[in-house]
Amino acid sequence: MKKNLLLFIIISSTIKMAAAQDTVKQERFSFHFQQTIITQYKPAFSADYSGLNSLSPRSETQSSITSTFFGAARLWKGAEFYFNPEISGGAGLSKTLGVAGFPNGETFRVGSAEPKIYIARLYFKQNFEWGTEKxxxxxxxxxxxxxxxxxxxxxxxxxxxxxxxxxxNNFSHDPRGQFMNWALMDNGAWDYPANTRGYTIGVYTELGQPTWTLRFALTMVVTKANSSIWDSKIAKANTQTLEYEKRYDIDGQKGTLRLLGFRNNGKFGNYNLAVAQNPTAPNVDTTQAYGRHKYGFGINADQYLSKDFGVFAKASWNDGHTETWFFTEIDRSITFGGVLKGTKWKRDDDELGLAFIGNGLSGPHRNYLAAGGYGFLIGDGKLNYAPEMIAEVYYKIDAFQKKFFITPDYQFILNPAYNKDRGPVNVFSIRAHVEF
Structure with missing residues (x-):
């Protein structure tokens, strides 16, 4: 009798689960929109000297704007198509120069002060699924x-x-709604493949299981550092990125650990060779040759400690022998912080975030800048080296029904561009973000 009752309960539960699944609507088309405006101000700061790529020591205000239309469609079983036109304009402080952990993550998508429209994403995806767990x-x-x-x-x-x-990362990944600093968007030492607006062309694969995911991408490389022209010599210019993600619970609270490795291949310049060729005014671009590469890894974790509070930490490293090509001039980076929801003060959708960043350079990269060399982002003409240290705090205000947010933000930057002879720098920001 007990066995029959147990069997009846199991069958009933299965039928209920199946019925619930049948009522879930498979979205055929998806249309969304976002717009983000960030205005930043920095007061004047002290600097013993400045170079071509230095953050200006004068007071300064700059704004950036991005607007994105997100379109998606199911074509047939497992097939999806995505199309995102985007428009961006404005500028970062000092033309987005002079800080490796730059304070405005949206300026990565801004190519000019005048608003320009372009295709951000255009890709096809095919899913193959099995198993009964949904x-x-x-x-x-x-x-x-x-x-x-x-x-x-x-x-x-x-x-x-x-x-x-x-x-x-649940708490530190999106400059449109979370921390704004570049080194908090992604692992700082991951020179991840992208054009000047932050997008790339390639093939991406993903194997998913209930508690883990394995990802791999093979993508193209631009012909010049931080440019938008793709190198057609794909056999010589390409990138490989591999990531393993593990999801778990600790005392009922969700956590995630991600391990990432990458290798970039292309026509890159070499720092040591540039200094050897011209010890007083090295130019890494003059040493560019195919057959060069950059490799590295990143560790990335987030953990909820309660339903309203979570913490994160990241650490990354690259070999630092060849010039930075895509993202930013960071060869070692450690970041950590936390985000608290406003539930306790009856603002459930508000957020308070605090994070700390430590960025560093490889020996060859450091020697190159000290000799007067320039990258595409930093270079003061000489260098009194020290790690770049940054703290960021923000408060995100839900201004209208989870559709419109206003975020005051403050960043303190010590040793901008790894130079003890410049700074510290204070950056005050206000971000307006709408999405629907």
Whole structure:
């Protein structure tokens, strides 16, 4: 009798689960929009000297704006198509020069002061699923709502952002709604493949299981550092990125650990060779040759300590022999911090975030800058080296029904561009973000 009752309960539960799954709507088309405006001000600061790529020691105010339309569609079973036109304009402080951990993450998408429209993402994705365990996916930007198996393999090809798929973090990943600093968007020493606006062309694959995910991408390389022209010699100019993500619970609170490795290949310059060729005014671009590479790794973790409070930490490293090509001039980086929801003061959708950053350079990179060399982002003409140290705090205010947010932000930058002879720098920001 007891066995029959147990069997009846199991069958009833299975039927109820199946019925619930049948009622979940598979979103056929998805349309979303975002706009982010960031205005930053820095007071004047002390500097013993300045170079071509220095942050200006004068007081300064600059603004950036990005607007994105997110379109997605299901084509057939497992097939998805994504199209994102985007417009951006404005500028970063000092033309986005002079700080490796730059304070405005949106300026990575700004190529000129005048607003320009371009295709941010255009890619096709095919999913292959198996197993009976399902996740319910909530509709979002570039996310088609519905049911998805916890066991799947997917492949995507086209134009996308590496940060769309890799190096995610629940508390420190999106400058449109979280911390604004570049070194808090992603692991700082990951010179991740992108054009000047932050997007790349390639193939991405993902193997998903209930508690872990394995990702790999093969992408193209631009012809010049921080440029937008793609190198057609794909056999010589390419990148490989691999990431393992493990999800777990500690005392009922969710946590995630991500391990990332990368190798970039292309026509890169070599710091040591540049200094050897011209010890008083080295130029790394004159040493460019195919066959060069940059490799490195990153560790990235986040952990909820309660439903309203979570912490994160990241650490990354690259070999630092060849010039920075895509992201920013960081060869070693450690970041950590936390985010607290405003539940205790009856502001459930407000957030208070605090984070700390420590950035460093490899020996060859440091010697190159000290000899008077310039990268595409930093270079003061000489260098009194010290790690670049940054603290950031923000308070995100839900101004209207989780659609419109206003965020005051403050960043303290010690040793900008790794130079003890300049700074410290104070940056005050205000961000307005709308999404629907």
């Amino acid at each position: 996740d319910t996916i909530a509709p979002d930007a570039n996310v088609l709502g519905g049911l998805k198996s916890k066991r799947y393999f997917s492949v995507a090809a086209g134009k996308f952002g590496m940060a769309d798929f890799f190096d995610g």
